[in-house]
Amino acid sequence: MKRYNIINNKNKRELVLLKASPCIWGHCSFCDYIDDNSLDTKSNEILNREVLKNISGKYKSLEVINSGSCFELPKKTLDDIKSIVISKGINKLFFEGHWIYRFRLSEMENFFKVPIIFKCGIETFNNKFRNEFLNKGAVFSSPLEVSKYFKSICLMVGIKGQTTDMIKKDIEYLLKYFKYGCINIYTENSTPIKRDDKLIQWFRENYSFLDNMDNIEILWNNSDFGVGGN
Incomplete structure (x- = not known):
């Protein structure tokens, strides 16, 4: 399992894949990525500390991903990340957060005291497909509501049952309401x-x-960020 990479093209940054406790939602019908987690907090802390040693601060920008949301990372891992932010002069962070955590994002901002781009896996703005088929657990009224909390969203393309009209609308909303997108x-x-x-x-x-x-x-391939395994 590769857990560190450097993104040298867009949004130049270092990227780490860390281990956390299980995803708070964990019911998405398309996802087996949540299997990369553990209830053994001590083991997670040790592994994460080794991964974080790779960070050089090359681009002063760091993305942290895990099999869920940043709020599920061990407290000691968050402390380790904060130490690296200070020692390496990191001035921008990218974190992931499930829609459930939208009211808690300021906790991370107050803790790290650097700008954070929060990414949320929306997958699609088609409510029926998102929540009844993909079982995403993200209920909202409009893309504008999502943009109040998240500057970046993740969309999914290429699932049986999706339509071209759904994707067209998703891309339209992405470009209109969000600063970043994956x-x-x-x-x-x-x-x-x-x-x-x-x-x-x-x-x-x-x-x-x-x-x-x-x-x-x-991400034409799910390994395009250069981390993960088979």
């Missing part, structure tokens, strides 16, 4: 959710131009 092209995993290769090809033909936008990242 589009994940779906890769089949151990869940029953299937990939739609024709839909992905349509997206490639119509939206590859997003690759040229500095604020949008497309």
Whole structure:
């Protein structure tokens, strides 16, 4: 399992994949990524400390991801990250947070005292598909409501049952309401959710131009950030 990488193109930053306690939601129908967690807090702390030793502060920007939300990281790991932020002169952080945590984001901002870009996995703005099929557990009235809390969102493209109209609307909202965005092209995993290769090809033909936008990242493969395993 690779847990450290340097992103040298858009939003230049160092990136670490850490271990935390189980995702607070943990019911998304398409996700087996949550298996990378543990209730053994001490073990998580030790592993995370070793991973964090890789951080050099090269770009003064750091993204921290885990199999859930940043709020599930051990307290000692958060302390270690804060020490690195200070010692390496990190002036921008990227963290992930489930919609459930939207009212607690200021806790992290107050703790780290540097700007934080919070990313939220919305997957799609189609409420029925997001919550009834993907079981995302994120209920909101509009993209504007989401943008009040999160500057960055993650969308999913290429799942059987999605439509071109749904994706068009998702991209429209992403570009209109959010400063940053990450589009994940779906890769089949151990869940029953299937990939739609024709839909992905349509997206490639119509939206590859997003690759040229500095604020949008497309993960054509789920390993494109250079961390993780099989």
